[in-house]
Amino acid sequence: MAFSLPRSHRWLPGACAVLGALACAAPVQAQQLIGCRDATPAEAAFYSTPVIMPGVISPRDGTCYVKDLRITTHDGLKLTANVFLPAGATSGVAGGQKFPGVVYISSWALTDSFEYLGQQARMARDGYISVAYTTRGFWGSEGVISVASEGDIRDVSTAIDFMQAFTPVDAARIGTAGISYGAGMSLLASARDKRIRALAALSGWGNLSDQLFGNQVPNPTWTAVLLGSGQLLGRMDPAVVSMSRETLNPDATPEQAAAAMAWAVPRSPSAVVNQINANQPAVFIGKNWQDDMFSPNSTLALFEKLTTPKRISLQPGIHGSIELGAAMFDKPNLVWDQAHRWFDRYLKGVPNGIDAEPKVRLTTKFGNVNETLSTWPAPELKRNVLWVNPRGPVRYDWSCWCMKGLVGSMNPARGPFGLDTINNALDTTATTGPLPVLSVTAETIGLPVINHQDSILRDQGVRYEGPVLSQGMKIRGAPQVQLRVRPSQKRGMLVAYLYDVDALGWGTLITHGARAVHWATPGQSIDFSFDLNAIAYDVAPGRKLALVFDTADHLYGAPVRWGEAFSMTIEAGDGVSALTIPSR
Template identity: 75%
Template structure:
């Protein structure tokens, strides 16, 4: 048989038995496509072409389970999984390990490369309408040419494939269960959250998209708008509207109406698709649902096990999910807590019944000003270097910083690598006493009498006075030990582009969600500066600005979601 199958074929894909010589040499299905494995009975067929609704061809492959390789249309039907490729990835490598694993478990496992990448025709539209319709075309193909059971179809994907799995399930009722790993909730929040672009990851995405795919010019134009400090308000609105159409959070009502069982995996240090918008979307879902959150950068936890056939906590849980909702296995995953999380650094695994969890409470601290530098006889110490995070409101004051220099406060000195090392247990540190006073300001809380278990997104209630129409603050939350060394807990940023100079404005925003245990004897510190490689500045190179923080008198505050210690 030939492995180059067109959608005009009129029979179920089948495989042949291995010859005695082939059985002796057999190692993996990928080495002998079209041949039934003498080891486990599965079969791998490559070089398939899925015909889309608009006449394009998408590259695909399929693993067939044992007893599903005969090619007989009258044979048994199997639960089936559609794997959707990540950004700039391809079907010929990305999910081979998981596909084979699930085929051994009795699933038809078909993978395809999204349009515009590698050998799939068309242009990259970033989860646009055509990309979403391709999900249905792939299901059509799977039902027509494999022994897939139309009542037991699931989808899975990492990153780009995760978003398309969710968007596809909102449009196609045939998807009964899905696993969305390292995906996004609201794309606008990820590309231009709080009016701040992400130049590091936008650069990676556009460069890889142009190198390994054929990008729609519209996509590149919106990337340029996001990074352009001179973009107009109308352009910013158009960018957000374009992103909204590509956001699973915008189709929650459709998902709730169709009720697919939704499994989500997210990594805390995912700086391209932070957990916040996914958690917000998850809280609105009324479908059967479950989410796992753990340390890791974008796709780092899932990708290796997707490519290679090996056990993995997230994929293993996804398999339990599919076994229950597509096979009917009574494994109790439907009655387990909806949230499983692993803490940053501590590797403590916890569960919560839902999100937001009823047992979490908010702990608020007022942001009080540092004031002028002065020597205080009452404590024989210098004051004015730091402000405070306190249960008591201090006197009103103004703390001004400028963007002349960066400070030692950072999301990591090395883009991507620092977050990768942090996910492996190597923290990002900053000596708090080295933070430049003119370019940064820190607010310290009291020494903790007991551990503080932070669970979720810290919220900053803030008022500022920009010196000009545009400016930015980057916020860092630290765990500070008695020696003054701060371990980065989480971070966030917000920019302003069209402010009235000198006028006070609300500048509140959420930091990235995290699970972190602050030990007794240490203290929280909130640091602001105006520069970080992860957050694109809203000004031209060399353009000066200052940001004045209104503090004290209950104007500004930090609220931290915590899990009480009983």
């Protein structure tokens, strides 16, 4: 059957021009305005998918896809959108039946015209209505990219309004879903709109400040990716471009840094977690261990504060890599399969048991071991404290007929106090990966970042080795570095790498982290503790851990201008510095 859309409706002005003759063939009742027509015999004979034949009811499963829609925002902008309808919701005639619905919010630089088509088709086959839209400023959607601004979050509610006005959706059974940018906005919108009863936030963020300037360290690699793609495929707000570049400026003032952090606060789900908890949506989160754009630590901190029905899935992968292909093409996928079960439970009321399962599901890096934890923080985990003891000066020890001073130690016992100084004259072979983005992508397919520990320059790097592990160790979570340092000048940085080292000295990178200082008193001892990125990793028996520090890495923005020298003196021994590792 055909359908019509009134020209005067505030969400779809000029719908006949947008949708063509199909949209204006015949009038229907106002409470259901989006519909599709039956396939002709010729169309039915050659029918493949709803996406190939938009506006036509599938003769196979009764679903239908309507594209090239426009949603008008509260401030008059037009956002591109599409709708998938399940069998029974495609006629365009109000029949009284109501269906659960999900709004899909596009990722950064992506669009409704392709990003979620696979998942939308799957959901339609399972009885869901879905609306996907492109966020303002990208592709055909009007406006500028302001990064999860007030207007962006109101757009989520407008998309829900649109779904209620033009489809037979059940207003009590509405959810949202998104990858990356769409994930963050799903969480933020759930704090404002009580109609959101369940959501799936995949590869999103918890605290945007952590991603912009966490531990006073910017992320030049992924900032360049975001700015470049935003400027290529959208219209960036000049203020966003300026602010992003300011975070990379080593000469930024404390006031400028504070302004950037203040800008990030209302764009952070962690800042509105109380409102999310008050609204009680059921929150499903998907997070990838090697997500260097939005680290898992920030997401886990948010997850800990949620008192809603909640579940998190943690697995190897870089930002969005696990979810995106299945979103487009509807292939079997661990994360989306869990999200689908989540929506079935909380939007359809299916007693599938996911609400009674452990709240944390994880897959280990490289080993692909699947496990569950009851919640986060997990009571199943224990804390292993290794005290960082100094390497001291280079010397020959006749008692062991060996050189000492090349490496420090990490032991359950505290050693004598000492100082280890490194400088930034050169980088070392310790790295998060020799090729930005590509190296960490290779990790996700089983190609680790490897380094021989003896190749790390002594003057520019320092390593602390733990004892050989007779029983191995199952690392689960974020290793914590307790540290005191003495910067040689007001600004400097340490990058930390945790390695799994074999008997020959080859180390496999487990995880990493960094911290910088910009306004220190030169020579004054300061607390410099920080967390490494959370990970699930199994260290085999017979191997040992090594904690390495240097002063530079392409993933972490330097706090100094090129050629500017500094040194960092680490205080070790006497219980001053330690590495705490969560394990099960």
